Amino acid sequence: MHTTAAATESPSAEEPPQTLLDLITGVLSLLLLSSSSVQSFVGRWQVLATKLTSLRSSLAALSDSPHWSQNPLLHTLLPSLLSTLQRLQSLSGQCSSSSFPGGKLLFQSDLDIASASLSNHLHDLDLLLRSGVLHQSGAIVLSHPAPGSDKDDLVFFIHDLFTRLQIGGVEFKRKALESLLKILNDDEKSASLVAKEGNVGYLIGLLDFNNYHFSIREQAVTAVSILASAGNESRKIVFEEGGLGHLLRTLESGSMPLKEKAAIAVEAITADPDNGWAISAYSGVSILIEACRSGSQATQTHAVGAIRNVAGVEDIKMALVEEGAVPVIVHLLDSGTSAAREKAANCLSILASSGEYFRALIIQERGLQRLLNLIQDTSCSDTIEHALRAISSLSVVESAARVLSSSTALIVHLGEFIKHGNVVLQQISASLLSHLSVSDGNKRAVSSCMGALVKMMESPKPVGLQEAGTFALVSLLTVKSNRKELVRDEKSVMKLVQMLDPKYEHVAKKFPVMVVAALLHGGSGGCRKRLLAAGTYQHMQKLVEMEVAGAKKALQRLSGNRLKTMFSRTWRE
Structure with a gap:
């Protein structure tokens, strides 16, 4: 079969x-005819004939699209397609004449x-x-949708840029990713629409180091990171499309900028409790630990967040x-960013509450001392909260309890947190103070x-606050001077008496009763007088009746002083 003039022209x-x-x-029409009459490799040509028939249908659909000729992607796709068809026409001629100058293997x-x-x-x-971009004038060179644009316009633009991303060369991909990042950065709400309408699986595939230019990978990692961090819906799609595995490989082997973006995404994905198991499935524990050990500060911050x-x-x-995570996490308590220190403290608080083995390991790695240092060095209430929770869990270890009980700096800090901290810090501090x-x-x-x-003691919420306050106060009242100081505080005494009132239902009565008993410990006459003068006796009588x-x-104890006074007065008379 001879090659036609059309076939020999160079596509441009x-x-x-x-x-x-x-x-x-x-050329397609000629190929369809020749594919049925070849003498060699008949099976392969039958498969090719099926593809050529599909191509004919696709070309018919293309020509029926009203604005197909305006699409710049076709300026690359059509010449390449023509070149492939011309090559096939040349090969069909060789099959028809059974002429294989380079041998059958090379021809095959x-x-x-x-x-x-x-x-x-x-x-x-x-x-x-399928993208639909050929049915609108100006497709593929659309201007970026303005903020507040109609949802249909935004959906069309998303289809458009993902088409460029999948069909075009490096430059088309780069420009498509630039458009995608602009959408994601301009409007956080657009992430869920991008995740639903775009091909997230293909976007994740661009993270593959072996196939794509660095700038493409960097843009793709950034886009995936934004999608993973934007909300539950887009995060779920990134995870279900296999994003975690690609991101962990990027975190393991990528450049520093790529690692930082990947770490952000991994932390976001693992924030969903249902996704945590997959870290083990992708051998991610060792990758995250190494990122904490040797990554940039930004990478460390998000990697320890993922571990948390x-x-x-x-x-x-x-x-x-x-895998040796504990010493690495402990080290971050004083070497990481403020955010890394907070997450490291949170992580240690989780591990310290998990059992004796973990507590012993943290103490062995000098985690207790670094947690104490952290409390003194930071003003971030969240970091202090996590550190205190970790310290509280470690305090059940006898050796740790001795260190904590003798630390004047810690005790003073606990007092300050009780006075000036938020309600969570108050509760943790009071509980720790009462147990030491x-x-x-x-x-x-x-x-x-x-x-x-x-x-x-007056606050019914959160649960346990009244109890923590009561026990800490009772502990401090074992010191005589503290008892005297409290009863001189008229405001506190009036609050205590109010809490004793059976009509005051916000406080369990056993708590103020414990404080009254502690104030009267040791037989202090001054404390009795002040409590009696404030009206404590009547409330206590009713509480006895209420058992x-x-x-x-x-x-x-409260009545003892009254009886002594009565007997003394009678004797003098």
């Missing part, structure tokens, strides 16, 4: 689209390459047709220990927080 992107389409249609290879190229062209044409997110997953806890064996001298040092502890725990004994 400069040709008008209609001219290129006419040339393609002519050439035929397979041309067939694969044809498949790629079919895929691109199908994608272009999965530290509560049972299967991952032991992996963290086995604090010296009398240190109890006197924090006596100024007793008024705040009384106020805590409130401890009320009877407290009333006996």
Whole structure:
């Protein structure tokens, strides 16, 4: 079979689209005829004939699209398609004459390459047709939708840029990614629409190091990172499309900028408790630990955040220990950014609450001392909260409890948190203060927080606040000077009496009763007088009748002074 003139012309992107389409249609018609009469590799040509028939249908659909010729993607796609068809026509001529100058193996290879190229062209044409961008004038060179644009316009633009992303070369991909990043950065709400309407799986595939230019990968990692961080819906789609595995590989082997973006995305994905298990499936524990150990400060911050997110997953806890996570996390308490220190403290608080083994390991790595240092060095309430929770869990270890009980700096800080901290810090600090064996001298040092502890007793929320305040106050009242100081605080005494009133329902009566009993401990006449003068006696009588725990004994102590006064007066008379 002889090659036609049309087939020998060199396809050019400069040709008008209609001219290129006419040339393609002519060569395609000849190929469909010749594919049925070849003498060699008949099976392969039967497969090719099926593809050529599909191509004819696609070209018909293309020409029916009202604005197909305006699409710049076709300026690249059509010349490439024509070149492939011309190559196939030349190969069909050799098959018809059974002439294989380079041998059958080489010919077979050439035929397979041309067939694969044809498949790629079919895929691109199908994608272009399904995207709908050929049905609107100006498609593919659309201006960026303005803020507040109609949803349909934004959806069309998303389809458009993902078409460019999948069909075009490096420059088309770069420009498409620039458009995508602009959408994602301009409007946070657009992320869910991009995730639903765009091909997130293809976007994630651009993270593959082996196939794409660095700038493409960097833009793709940035886009995936934004999608993963934007909300539950887009994060779920990124995870379901296999994004976590690609991101972990990027975190392991990428450049520093890529690692930072990947770490942000991994932290966002693992924030969903349902995704935590997958870290182990992708061997991500060791990758995250190494990122904490040797990554940039930004990478460390988000990597330890991801570890924090999965530290509560049972299967991952032991992996963290086995891979050496604890010393790395402890080190971040004083070497990381403020955000990294907060997340590291949070992570240690989770591990410290997980059991004796983890507590021993943290103490062994000098985690307790670094947590104490962190409390003194930071003013961030969230960081302090996590550090205190970790310290509180570690305090059940006898050796740690001795260190904490003798730390005047810690006790003073606890007093300050009780006075000036938020309600969470108050509760944790009061609870820790009540559980430690604090010296009398240190109890006197924090006596100024007793008024705040009384106020805590009034608050029904959060659960446990009243109890923590009561126990801490009772602990401080074992010191005589503190008892005297509290009863001199008229405001606190009036609050205490109000809490004793059976009509005051916001406080469990056992708590103020415990404080009254503590104030009367040691037989201080001055404390009794002040409590009696404030009206405590009547309330205590009613609480005894109500059988409130401890009320009877407290009333006996309160009454003792009154009986002595009566007997003394009678004797003098």
